[in-house]
Amino acid sequence: MALSDIACRNAHKSDKAKDGKAFKLFDDKGLFLLVKPTESGWGKWWRFKYRFDGKEKQLSLGTYPEVSLGQAREKRDEARKLVAAMIDPGENRKAVKEARADSFANSFEVIAREWGSKKVQTWDEKNNRSKRMLERNIFPWLGAKPIADILPKDILASLRRIEERGTIETAHRTLQICGQVFRYAVATGRVDRDITQDLKGALPPAKGEHFAAITEPKEAAELLRAIDSYQGSLPALCALKLAPLVFVRPGELRAMQWQDVNLETAEWRYLVTKTNVQHIVPLSRQALAILLELQPLTGHGRYVFPSERTPSGIRCMSENTLNAALKRLGYGKDKMTVHGFRAMARTILDEVLGVRPDFIEHQLAHAVRDPNGRAYNRTAHLPERHKMMQQWADYLDALKQGAQVIQFPRQA
Structure with missing residues (x-):
C-alpha cells in the first residue's frame, strides 16, 4: 500500500520502531522512507531506489517533514524521467553540484572580494569605500x-x-x-577581457569632486582656534589638530598606525592608497606633541585614531567622525572639510610663505617629475621638507595667536 502522511508522521511510534532499530516504510515506484534512531530521537529520510546499468542504486530526496510526502513523490518522478532517458540521477546530481560550485567560485562577488583582499590594503576594514560601493551598487544585482x-x-x-x-x-x-x-579576472584566467572598456562615454561626465577649503590666513586662524576649543573625544581632538599639520588625505590620517610612526626620527612613513607608493611625512615638534599626548590612550593598539565604537582598536576612526566634528564647530561641508586642509597648506605655503612648489607637491604625495621625466623618489628633498613642515607648524601657531600675516619671498 502507498504511504500516507499520517503513517510518515507516526512512523517512530509504529510497531516497527519498538525494537529501536532502523526500518523502511515503502511507498511505490521505488520511493521509501528510511526511519532510524538518532541521538535526539528518530530521523526520517526519503530514498529513491532504482537500477542503472544493471546495478541497484539509491538517491537521497531529503528528510521528512521538511520534504513532504507529495514533494518526495515529485522528486521521485523527476528521477524516474532521468532514468528513462538513460541518465543516472545520482551522477546527474553530482554534475549539477559541481557546476554550481564552479559558477559560485567564478561569480563576480567572489572574484571582487578576492581582488580586494589581495590588491586593496584596507579592504578588511568595515568602512572601505571600494567594498561599500560594490556591496551597495553591484553585488545585489550581479554578485551571484x-x-x-x-x-x-x-x-x-x-x-x-x-x-x-x-x-x-x-x-x-x-x-x-x-x-x-x-582586469584582475583577466589576469587570473576567469575572463578574456575587461568589458568595462565598452562603457566609455556611456555615463555623463563627472563634474569632479570639490572639497570646500579655507585658504585665507585670517579665516584659517579662526578655524584653528575653533579646533582647539573642540569638546569631543581626545582621539578626535588630536586628529583635528594633526590634520592641518600633516595635510594628508583624510583616509590616510584615519588609518595612521603606530608602527609607521618613528618618534625619534620625527617621521611617519606609510603607503599612499591613491598612488600605491611609499610616502614620508616629516613631523614637526607640534605634531610630535599631539602624538605623545595621545599615545598613552591608543598606543597599545594598531591605530593612532581607533574607532570610537570599537574599544578593541581593530578598526580605525570612521570617515564621518572628523567632518562631523568640524560641523559641530560650525564648519559644514560647504565651508570646510578635512580634505580641505590640503588646499589650505598648498595655497598658503605657496602664496604666503613662498615655499618652492615642488617641495609642497612632494609633501602632498602628488606625482612630481624632474626635467628628464623621472618621478622623484619618496626621499626627494626630505631635509628641506622637514624644514618646511616645521616652518608650517610654527606659522600656524603664530596664526592662532593673532600674529600679523606677512608675505614671504619665494624660496630658491
Whole structure:
C-alpha cells in the first residue's frame, strides 16, 4: 500500500520502531522512507531506489517533514524521467553540484572580494569605500552571476541606478572599481577581457569632486582656534589638530598606525592608497606633541585614531567622525572639510610663505617629475621638507595667536 502522511508522521511510534532499530516504510515506484534512531530521537529520510546499468542504486530526496510526502513523490518522478532517458540521477546530481560550485567560485562577488583582499590594503576594514560601493551598487544585482556571463549592459544598468540617485561621481568611481575587478579576472584566467572598456562615454561626465577649503590666513586662524576649543573625544581632538599639520588625505590620517610612526626620527612613513607608493611625512615638534599626548590612550593598539565604537582598536576612526566634528564647530561641508586642509597648506605655503612648489607637491604625495621625466623618489628633498613642515607648524601657531600675516619671498 502507498504511504500516507499520517503513517510518515507516526512512523517512530509504529510497531516497527519498538525494537529501536532502523526500518523502511515503502511507498511505490521505488520511493521509501528510511526511519532510524538518532541521538535526539528518530530521523526520517526519503530514498529513491532504482537500477542503472544493471546495478541497484539509491538517491537521497531529503528528510521528512521538511520534504513532504507529495514533494518526495515529485522528486521521485523527476528521477524516474532521468532514468528513462538513460541518465543516472545520482551522477546527474553530482554534475549539477559541481557546476554550481564552479559558477559560485567564478561569480563576480567572489572574484571582487578576492581582488580586494589581495590588491586593496584596507579592504578588511568595515568602512572601505571600494567594498561599500560594490556591496551597495553591484553585488545585489550581479554578485551571484558568473563573471564571464556579465555583459556591459548589465553593469550599465547598475550604474544607471546610481546615476538616478544623483551621484554621478559615485557611478564613475564604481565603474572604475568594476574595471579593476575585471582586469584582475583577466589576469587570473576567469575572463578574456575587461568589458568595462565598452562603457566609455556611456555615463555623463563627472563634474569632479570639490572639497570646500579655507585658504585665507585670517579665516584659517579662526578655524584653528575653533579646533582647539573642540569638546569631543581626545582621539578626535588630536586628529583635528594633526590634520592641518600633516595635510594628508583624510583616509590616510584615519588609518595612521603606530608602527609607521618613528618618534625619534620625527617621521611617519606609510603607503599612499591613491598612488600605491611609499610616502614620508616629516613631523614637526607640534605634531610630535599631539602624538605623545595621545599615545598613552591608543598606543597599545594598531591605530593612532581607533574607532570610537570599537574599544578593541581593530578598526580605525570612521570617515564621518572628523567632518562631523568640524560641523559641530560650525564648519559644514560647504565651508570646510578635512580634505580641505590640503588646499589650505598648498595655497598658503605657496602664496604666503613662498615655499618652492615642488617641495609642497612632494609633501602632498602628488606625482612630481624632474626635467628628464623621472618621478622623484619618496626621499626627494626630505631635509628641506622637514624644514618646511616645521616652518608650517610654527606659522600656524603664530596664526592662532593673532600674529600679523606677512608675505614671504619665494624660496630658491
